[in-house]
Amino acid sequence: xxxxxxxxxxxxxxxxxxxxxxxxxxxxxxxxxxxxxxxxxxxxxxxxxxxxxxxxxxxxxxxxxxxxxxxxxxxxxxxxxxxxxxxxxxxxxxxxxxxxxxxxxxxxxxxxxxxxxxxxxxxxxxxxxxxxxxxxxxxxxxxxxxxxxxxxxxxxxxxxxxxxxxxxxxxxxxxxxxxxxxxxxxxxxxxxxxxxxxxxxxxxxxxxxxxxxxxxxxxxxxxxxxxxxxxxxxxxxxxxxxxxxxxxxxxxxxxxxxxxxxxxxxxxxxxxxxxxxxxxxxxxxxxxxxxxxxxxxxxxxxxxxxxxxxxxxxxxxxxxxxxxxxxxxxxxxxxxxxxxxxxxxxxxxxxxxxxxxxxxxxxxxxxxxxxxxxxxxxxxxxxxxxxxxxxxxxxxxxxxxxxxxxxxxxxxxxxxxx
Numbered sequence: 001x002x003x004x005x006x007x008x009x010x011x012x013x014x015x016x017x018x019x020x021x022x023x024x025x026x027x028x029x030x031x032x033x034x035x036x037x038x039x040x041x042x043x044x045x046x047x048x049x050x051x052x053x054x055x056x057x058x059x060x061x062x063x064x065x066x067x068x069x070x071x072x073x074x075x076x077x078x079x080x081x082x083x084x085x086x087x088x089x090x091x092x093x094x095x096x097x098x099x100x101x102x103x104x105x106x107x108x109x110x111x112x113x114x115x116x117x118x119x120x121x122x123x124x125x126x127x128x129x130x131x132x133x134x135x136x137x138x139x140x141x142x143x144x145x146x147x148x149x150x151x152x153x154x155x156x157x158x159x160x161x162x163x164x165x166x167x168x169x170x171x172x173x174x175x176x177x178x179x180x181x182x183x184x185x186x187x188x189x190x191x192x193x194x195x196x197x198x199x200x201x202x203x204x205x206x207x208x209x210x211x212x213x214x215x216x217x218x219x220x221x222x223x224x225x226x227x228x229x230x231x232x233x234x235x236x237x238x239x240x241x242x243x244x245x246x247x248x249x250x251x252x253x254x255x256x257x258x259x260x261x262x263x264x265x266x267x268x269x270x271x272x273x274x275x276x277x278x279x280x281x282x283x284x285x286x287x288x289x290x291x292x293x294x295x296x297x298x299x300x301x302x303x304x305x306x307x308x309x310x311x312x313x314x315x316x317x318x319x320x321x322x323x324x325x326x327x328x329x330x331x332x333x334x335x336x337x338x339x340x341x342x343x344x345x346x347x348x349x350x351x352x353x354x355x356x357x358x359x360x361x362x363x364x365x366x367x368x369x370x371x372x373x374x375x376x377x378x379x380x381x382x383x384x385x386x387x388x389x390x391x392x393x394x395x396x397x398x399x400x401x402x403x404x405x406x407x408x409x410x411x412x413x414x415x416x417x418x
Contacts, residue, residue, distance in 0.1 A: 002251025004159040005226055006194040009134040009248050013117040021158035021255070029058060030133075030243070031112055032146040033120030035102055036063040036074070039081040041140035042121060042147065051148035053088040059147055060092040060111055061085050062102035065357045067095070070364040100329025100355040103127040103215060103297035108329055113237050114229045115246025119143065119152050124297050124379065126217045129226035130210035132233055132247065136224045157223040159194040160185075161256040164201030166265035171413045173307070174209025175299055175377065175397035177262070178216040179270040183280030184260070191221035193257065196250065201264045202227060207236045208303040215298045216379050219277040269412045271375075272395035275383045284410050287394070288320075291374040292405040293386075294398050295326025295353070296360045299377035302327075302335045304398040309341040311402035311413050312348040318408030323350035324366045326358060350405070362386050368393075375404040 003011065003018060011019040013027035034042055039061050046052070053059055061081055066074035078095070085093035092111060099105070103124050106112050114132035119125065121143040128135035138152065146152050162181065168174075182189075195217045197210075205213075210227050217225030227233070229247045237245055268282040294300075294308045305327060317323040325345050327333040333355065336342050342352050358365030360378040368374055368387030373394065376386070381393035396404070399413035406416050 002253035004254045005196055005248050005250045006134050007156055010156055019156045021156055023156045026151050026153045027117050029146055029150055029152050030116040031058055031060060031118045032143055033060045034143055035065050035122055036067055036077050036081060037065045038121035038140045040077050042144040043084045045141050045144035053147050054150045056089045057091045059090050061090055062094045062105060063099050064101050066363050067099060067356055101297045101300055101357055104301055104328035108331055110240035110242045113241035115248055119146055123218045124215050126224045127211055127215040129214035129224050132229035134224055157192055157194045159196050159256050160190055161259040162197045163199040163261045165199055165263050166201050167204035168264045171269055171399045172267050173397045174212035176267055176270040178213045179272050179280050180267055182220050182277045185220055187276055187278045188221045192223050195222045195225040197227050207232055208301045212298055269400050272381055274381055274392040287410040289375050289404055289409055290372040292323045292401050293359050293366055293376040294401050296378040298379045299398050300326055300328030302332050305336050305341050307398040308402040309344045313344040315348055315406045317349035317405045320408050321405050323405040325350050326353040327355055329355050359386050375401045377401050
């Protein structure tokens with residue numbers, strides 16, 4: 001029986017000729033990741049076990065969720081992690097000045113790439129599937145074991161195949177694609193399955209589109225999302241990725257539980273209404289808003305900021321709206337500065353933050369009050385996710401978010417720019 005792309009990566013890292021869905025395996029890891037929230041939990045478990053980091057170059061600790069520290073507790077979390085990294089000789093420790101949002105930072109720094117097997121104590125670790133890697137989120141205790149042994153255990157997932165045709169229209173992005181898919185299959189439609197993307201339409205998606213799609217695979221319940229390695233992938237990795245590129249392709253007779261065919265050209269700007277990512281809409285009535293957030297591990301890359309700037313340049317954020325823009329990494333911040341995007345944002349009446357997860361998880365830099373509405377490029381819109389339990393989050397692309405900031409209500413880029 002043939003294997004999917006994910007299954008081939010897992011088999012190779014487990015040292016097995018083949019694996020099958022449902023099989024329990026132990027696999028060698030290329031990288032284990034944690035942040036300022038999850039790392040201290042893993043560190044405490046390691047200390048209880050009397051363990052130490054086995055491979056100093058296969059652990060990444062990124063201080064991004066509440067960084068710069070928002071309060072005493074956050075400062076203590078980072079202090080704990082910083083001391084651990086120094087004591088254990090962890091090579092990849094990213095703090096203020098070097099840090100960025102972890103799932104944008106690690107690909108940018110060349111720490112993850114094609115053919116890798118990666119785990120992270122953060123659910124959106126599935127982002128790296130855009131590079132042809134198997135990457136998935138785990139709990140902090142699993143991470144502690146991984147740091148001590150260099151290995152992780154998995155139940156091999158079954159798979160769903162998404163065959164992409166055509167190309168995305170103007171003002172439609174990878175965010176709209178993944179919201180469309182989640183709306184189609186539901187937040188549990190890919191539960192513990194691999195979402196594997198294929199078809200000639202893949203070539204029309206930018207790497208940033210692919211990062212966004214894989215980032216939100218978990219919002220459909222998936223174990224991971226993954227794209228094939230093509231010329232775009234190789235170009236992204238060239239001069240950046242620190243290990244040999246390993247390409248795994250699904251067998252022709254690979255088994256998929258279901259296949260979905262999606263015509264990219266038929267997609268429209270899509271918004272997930274409260275309070276689940278599956279509650280998707282392509283049309284809406286007059287919905288007034290209070291805040292817009294453009295950033296996060298989903299949509300804080302330079303292409304996302306360029307999309308926002310295309311809408312905001314020469315326009316003003318509505319008086320009743322707070323617009324918060326968060327570059328995902330320091331490199332993205334610098335590039336946005338060089339291109340004049342930051343000036344466009346500030347002149348439009350937006351504020352620009354240092355890289356941080358911040359408001360995405362209700363941390364800081366934009367907490368919502370009671371009954372406030374926010375259009376956000378983040379990945380979750382659960383009850384109370386960004387603040388008060390009566391607040392509402394509308395998930396959208398940078399185009400739609402920026403247009404909504406200008407209109408003072410939920411709006412599309414085409415509407416604002418026409």
